Amino acid sequence: MSDAIKHECGIALLRLKKPLQFYLDKYGTAFYGLNKMYLLMEKQHNRGQDGAGLANIKLNMKPGQRYISRHRSIDAKPIQDIFSKINHRFKEIEEKNPELLKDVEYLKENAGFTGELFLGHLRYGTFGRNSIESCHPFLRQSNWMTRNLVVAGNFNLTNVDELFNVLVTIGQHPKEKSDTVTVMEKIGHFLDLENERLFQDYKKMGYSNEEIYARISAQLNIENILKKASEDWDGGYAMSGLLGHGDAFVLRDPSGIRPAFWYEDEEVCVVASERPVIQTAFNIQRDAIKELMPGHALIIKKDGSVAETLINTPLERKSCSFERIYFSRGNDHDIYNERKKLGNLVCSQVLKGIDYDLDNSVFSFIPNTAETAFYGMIKGLEDHLNDRKFDKIKQLGDNPSEEELKRIIYQRARIEKIAIKDAKLRTFITQDDARDDMVAHVYDITYGSVVRDKDNLVVIDDSIVRGTTLRQSILKILDRLGPKKIIVVSSAPQIRFPDCYGIDMAKMGDFIAFQAIIELLKENGKSYVIDEVYRKCKEQEALPKEQIKNYVKEIYDHFSYEEVSQKIAELLTPPDIHAEVEIIYQTVEDLHKACPENLGDWYFTGNYPTPGGNKVVNRAFINYVEGKNERAY
Template structure:
């Protein structure tokens, strides 16, 4: 993606089902869980570079001994920093007595982070200050083991105000206005309730307090707690949690917006945001990895019992399509095929735009996430070319000369790497006056491949958000090569609406497609529609989210996608370049064909999977109209 955006976080969860001695004997280390947690997090480092954290819980620890350990980091290489901190503890043990490293009982009793339940998190902040307090896992502490709660997640709630009010009504006083705090405290509240109900029950039955503590741990109904906690949540979420005594859960929103995968056998239960991370870390086949179903929670009791239970009634599945286009790593087999399909489906539209002239067109891509889609486009081009060659040979078979045969066979798509991303350029810090010139050199190009004044460049990007990098860098660099035309192609449709489920796209003014629609309205004397839409949004500002309509769709309705694409091409074209610039976008229909199991397309279509989405998009538009650069949700 030429315009990088911050996005979803990642989770990694491990529950060891055997005693630590089992892993020491079978794998030669009592640190099996920690080693695997490190792998799971490293294999998902693309999901968070603003910080990371881990937490572990030891099972069956005697009172008075520490059983919860947590460490978070905001260092540039946060995962490495965390595990360097943790592993130093074991290095110190080795210095003391190397034999102790092979004694799992001693390690569990004396060294932190040697627990059987492990939770890791990678953070991508979507707003506000990036501080250590914002890094997961979050911890809610209590002197009763079964009231302790650790959570980490990939989520964003659209109705934080509503959730906060519910906490106020319960008599609570949350320390900040953040969805992480509201989720933690909501689950914590019902966890406390369940603890109290069980305590009172067993007290009536004549048990003493020490016995009751054990009984509560055995009888806690995690599914019931989650059902009560999530009743009013509106958003996209995958949330993992651990209770102090060892029960654990991973839950997924009813529309399946955020991803969640798991694997279990007789040794482990593991979960992560991305399937390939599980496959790689545990060397398991793709068919053995399961997806947590929307509206379900994977619940792992302290005794090792694993169930998948409904906590919210599932709705139509709207799994995030941006995961498939851009965010998730392309090493997932299905994602790889889908990205190739996205490229392939653009072939005919691109060929029409260049008049099927392969001889004078150079095909390339914007590094690096568009690469797989480009492979699909190249396959589509070669398929077209083979058919064209076959037809030419069949048509000319009776009078085909050697020269004509050579000419037909010589034609092939010209595929080159024209854009080169110079990552080092991003490390420079300059004054604002110099910044634009520096941005223009983030990318470089390969010279000598384009025929000046003759060729057209077609460059595939996976998506276009703002178009800033295209205008400031890529188009200018391509123009130096002397093409007659530059066609920028997006494997995703036009991004028209904000996200409110974990991606950092919350401001209408950041979308070049929105800018194009506004400019078209003004040019055609239709600016009254802008005021009308604002009035409608304002009228619904305080309405219940279930009653709100996405009025921003009306701003795009007068124009075809092609008209908006043409205006986008004008907007992103630098004044000083000579080549004509055109833009081609993927269609929604093709997106759904390529990613049939991930139909969440609200950023393209405006069709939000939860009621809170409509409230957010209207607020985002009102903020733009009022000149506020605020995020459209808390």
């Protein structure tokens, strides 16, 4: 993606179902779980570059023995930082006595991160400070083992204010108003109530305190806790948690907005935000991995039993389509094919844009995530060429010459690697006054690949959000090659509305599609539309989120999709560029054809899957009109 946007966090949960001695005997190391966690987190590094965290719980520890370990980092390489510090402790043990690294009992009693239950998190902050306090996992501590709670998630809730007020009403005093703290305290509240209920029940039966603890540990109703805690959450989430005594869970939102996958065998149960990382870490086939269903929780009890349980009634499935377009790693079987399909489906528009002149057109992509869509686009062009070749050969008759056949058969789409990303330059872009000049050099080009003043140059990107890098860098450097026309193709539709479920796209004014429609309205004497929509938004500002409608959609009703694209091209074309510039966007209809099981498209259509989405877009538009440069949630 040429536009740098922050996006979704990643989670990794691992439960070792056998005693540590089993893994030492079978795999030759007592650190089997720790090694797997490193793989699970590193293979999801695409989901978090602001920070990372890892927590571990040891089962069946005696009073006075430490059983929870946690380490978080906001280092430039946070995953490596975490594991290097953990491994440093083991090296100290090895220097003392190498045999101690094979003594499971010693390790559990004397070394951290040698337990059976792990929770890892990769943070990609959508807003707020990037501090160690912002890194998951979060820890809610208690002297009662069954009341200790470790929480980490890939999520964003739209109704944090409501949830915060609920906590205050029941007598809590949360340390800050953030969705992570609010969620943790909400779960913690009902965890406390469940503990207290069981304690009182068993107390009446005459059990001693020690006997009661053992029974609470076995009888905690995680399903009931999660149902009560999450009944009023509005947002997208894959929420994971560990309890101090050894229970664990991962809860997914009812619309399936945020992803979660899991796998279980006799040795392990593992959950991750992406399927391929589980395949890679445990060398298993994709069919063995299950998707955690929307509205369900995967509950792992201390005894090792695993169950996928309905918590909240599933809504219409609206899994995030941006996962398919950009966020998730492209080595997932389905995502790879969907991205190719996205590229394939824009071919008809591309052919029209170059006036079907394949002989004088060069095709490339913006590195690196658009590469798969590029393959799909080229496949579509080759299919078109083959059909054209077939027709031309038929027209040659029964005795075509060898020269005529060669001229037809050897026709191919001209493919070049045009743009090269010089990532090193990003580290120097710091001062505002020098930013534009430096951004212009983030990409470089392959000189001599285009015939000057004759060739069309077509480059595909996975999406165009703000268009800043296109305007300041990419179009300028592509123009140096001297093409007659530059066509930038987006494998995603026009991004028209803010996200509120975990992606850093929260302000209306940032979107180039929104800027384009505002310009069109003003230029064509329709500024009254902006005023009318603003009035409607203000009128419902105080309404409950369930009653708010997305009137912001109306600003796009007055111009066609193509007219908006043309205005975007005009806004993004630098004043000193020589080539004609055209922007081609994927249609929403073709997006759904490419990703039929992932129909979360609110950024393109404004069709939010939860009521909180309408509240956010309402506030985002009001902020824009009132000149407030702030987030809508």
